[in-house]
Amino acid sequence: MAKIKTCVTLLFLLMSPVASADNWGHWRGPIGNGAASTATPPTEWSSTKNVKWKVEVPGIGSSSPVIWGDQVFVTTAVSQDGGDARSLTTLQFKLLCFDRKDGKLKWQKTAVVAKPHQETHGTNGFASASPCTDGQHVYAHFGSRGLYCYAMNGDLAWKRDDFPKMETRNSFGEGSSPTLEGDLIVVPWDHEGSSALYALDKRTGNTIWKTDRDEPTCWATPLVVEHAGRKQVIMNGQTCARSYDLETGKELWRCAGQTQRPCASPVADKDLVFVTSGHKGSFLGAFRLDGQGDIQGTKSVAWTIDQDTPDIGSPLLSAGRIYFHKAKSGQLSCVDAATGKPFYMASRIPGLDTIYASPVAAGGHVYLTSRNGTTVVIKDANDLQIEATNSLGETVDATPAPVDNQLFIRGEQHLFCIAE
Secondary structure (H helix, E strand, C coil), X not given: CHHHHHHHHXXXXXXXXXXXXXXXXXXXXXXXXXXECCCCCCCCCCCCCCEEEEEECCCECCCCCEEECCEEEEEEEEECCCCXXXXXXXXXXXXXXXXXXXXXEEEEEEEEEEXXXXXXXXXXXXXXXXXXXXXXXXXXXXXXXXXXXXXXXXXXXXXXXXXXXXCCHHHCCCCCCCEEECCEEEEEECCCCCEEEEEEECXXXXXXXXXXXXXXXXXXXXXXXXXXXXXXXXXXXXXCEEEEECXXXXXXXXXXXXXXXXXXXXXXXXXXXXXXECCCCCEEEEEECCCCXXXXXXXXXXXXXXXXXXXXXXXXXXXCEEEEECECCCCEEEEECCCCCEEEEEECCCCCCCCCCCCEEECCEEEEECCCXXXXXXXXXXXXXXXXXXXXXXCXXXXXXXXXXXXXXXXXXXXXXXXX
């Protein structure tokens, strides 16, 4: 009996750290849909109310924070000479790790010091890709400056700085984030040159496969889904939305219909995946995962929408509903994921203007964040119910991260931990 009690006690001790806290290891959350199933962050805050801590983040970066255990990670690019970190100057590309309890800096690493080869958009920076982590390593992606893998204590495990330089359309800069799945890290590489999708061994950085893509610049992040025992990598693209076999990189299906220079990342629910774009046109397609080859005009396309779809912000999928902004505006739509039937379309949300951040869901609410620093909280419901309007007083381009009873918001100058 004593041995049984000892085993139970040890099991409880081993399980309790995991059970007491959730993680947000990817900029779109644990399943890539933007939803936190168990988080219950506050719905009301200000620059002083319900701010557990606030810490200055040096440099420029619009990458979103990721959280694992007691660590919060963000990336940034800091000017070497103190100048404008959005200009073509020598930059320090950094990964920062903050203590989740109090916001104190636990460690920082300069992955590389480099001068970008191409300009970026005035509202972008050179550290726009979000990091990702599996709790064993954290991966900082700086696009043409390389991909860097660190242990959780900041020790460099490996790096890949041998990718070809990206040439983005209109010199808008880079921003696609990598995706972790199993033993692989999937890295998108769409630009005006030779585009490709890479799968690397996350433990060594070695290339497992590389698939060429006939796509121009795209800022979307891959989504991995599973259907009939096979994992698929879903990737947006101007020419086509596509699915690839995760194990081999072989293209499984494709569908045309997207608009120019897509940015939004896919979301998925059950046997459907949803891909959207909204620049110089509108498209949202719901695709069945059993398709093969060119599925345009076939039953593998469950439904489509041709108006009011998002441009930069990705859609949110929560409780069978898809939420998305119209282009870069604060106008919000909500549709049934199974049918595409609208609950409401392009509804104006007071307080929101230009949108870069993607909506997130937690605790029965949806959090909508504008570049002006305002976050409007609505009910996660079929009808539009505004619960609260909050402001932090600085520009916010990054997507917030809800974890447990906290909400992490990365502003232009600061990282905030919102908690009661």
